[in-house]
Amino acid sequence: xxxxxxxxxxxxxxxxxxxxxxxxxxxxxxxxxxxxxxxxxxxxxxxxxxxxxxxxxxxxxxxxxxxxxxxxxxxxxxxxxxxxxxxxxxxxxxxxxxxxxxxxxxxxxxxxxxxxxxxxxxxxxxxxxxxxxxxxxxxxxxxxxxxxxxxxxxxxxxxxxxxxxxxxxxxxxxxxxxxxxxxxxxxxxx
Ligand SMILES: C[S@@+](CC[C@H](N)C(=O)[O-])C[C@H]1O[C@@H](n2cnc3c(N)ncnc32)[C@H](O)[C@@H]1O
Numbered sequence: 116x117x118x119x120x121x122x123x124x125x126x127x128x129x130x131x132x133x134x135x136x137x138x139x140x141x142x143x144x145x146x147x148x149x150x151x152x153x154x155x156x157x158x159x160x161x162x163x164x165x166x167x168x169x170x171x172x173x174x175x176x177x178x179x180x181x182x183x184x185x186x187x188x189x190x191x192x193x194x195x196x197x198x199x200x201x202x203x204x205x206x207x208x209x210x211x212x213x214x215x216x217x218x219x220x221x222x223x224x225x226x227x228x229x230x231x232x233x234x235x236x237x238x239x240x241x242x243x244x245x246x247x248x249x250x251x252x253x254x255x256x257x258x259x260x261x262x263x264x265x266x267x268x269x270x271x272x273x274x275x276x277x278x279x280x281x282x283x284x285x286x287x288x289x290x291x292x293x294x295x296x297x298x299x300x301x302x303x304x305x
Contacts, residue, residue, distance in 0.1 A: 118262045119214055120148045123184055125304060126210050127151050130271070132181035136204070138169045138197050139187030151182070158187070169193075173200035181206050186214040189239025190227045191247075191283070198248055198268070208271040215241045216298060217264025221288045238263055243286060246297040249277045257299040267304060 116125060126132060127150060135151040140158040156163040157172045165172050169187050183201040185194060194213060201211050215238035218224035222233035226240050245266035249256040255272040259265040280286070280297065291297070 116261070119184070119186075119212065119265050120145050122259055122261075122265050122267075122304060123149050123182065123212060126182055126212075130181070130208070130210070132210075134178075134180045134206070135182045135184070136180040136201070137184045137186065138172075138201075139185070145184075145186075149184075155180070169197050169200070173197075173204070176204060179204055179206045179209075181209045183209070183211045184214065185211065188227075189215055189237060189241050191240045191243035194239075194241045194244035195247060198244060202268070202270075205270060210270065211266075211268040213241065213245050213266035213268075215239065215263050216245045216258045216266040217260060217300070218242060218288070218291075219263075224288045224291065236263055241266075242291055242298065243283050246280055246286075246291075247283050249297065249299060250280045251276050257301045257305070259304050260300040260302060264298070264300075266298070 134153040135149055137146050137156040140146050140156040140161055140163050146156045157165045157169055159168045185197045187197060198211060218238035220235055222231055223235050223238050224240055253273055255269040255274045257267055259267055
């Protein structure tokens with residue numbers, strides 16, 4: 116198990132999930148490879164069930180989903196909004212997976228305003244959204260440390276929040292590297 120697709124299919128298989136929502140779909144490679152009975156994707160710039168921004172989608176959507184994959188605009192306020200909206204459309208015991216929670220270079224982690232086309236994959240500062248969620252939510256949260264880091268919010272299990280963070284807006288990539296506990300990196304989903 117190495118990729119985000121493997122992780123998503125793992126949850127679908129292990130939990131018997133029947134509905135899947137993907138925010139940000141690009142060429143649809145992941146979306147097509149996810150094996151789930153009912154699938155919906157959202158992207159303003161690509162072929163998708165809903166060709167619109169995630170904000171517009173959540174504004175109009177009335178459906179519930181067992182599993183939500185967040186991989187849209189890689190800016191932390193947007194990723195946080197996507198996660199909070201996803202929590203509102205999640206079935207009881209559902210799971211959210213947030214991609215790009217482990218940038219491995221400063222340029223990969225740059226805020227969109229400072230984006231300079233890194234050689235490696237651009238994760239943006241999505242990690243800040245996950246660290247903040249993990250610091251506050253009373254659910255099991257961790258980052259499966261593969262494929263640029265897949266942040267998991269597992270609402271099937273309660274847990275104590277990870278604890279207060281310093282002012283998120285001001286946090287840097289050096290802070291991210293110095294505080295792996297903010298993310299809760301794991302090798303295996305649990
Ligand atoms: C990294 S790609 C997604 C990759 C795909 N999930 C995968 O696993 O292969 C990010 C996508 O998010 C889309 N996107 C950008 N802003 C968005 C927004 N506000 N709402 C939804 N999707 C957005 C982009 O058009 C792009 O296709």
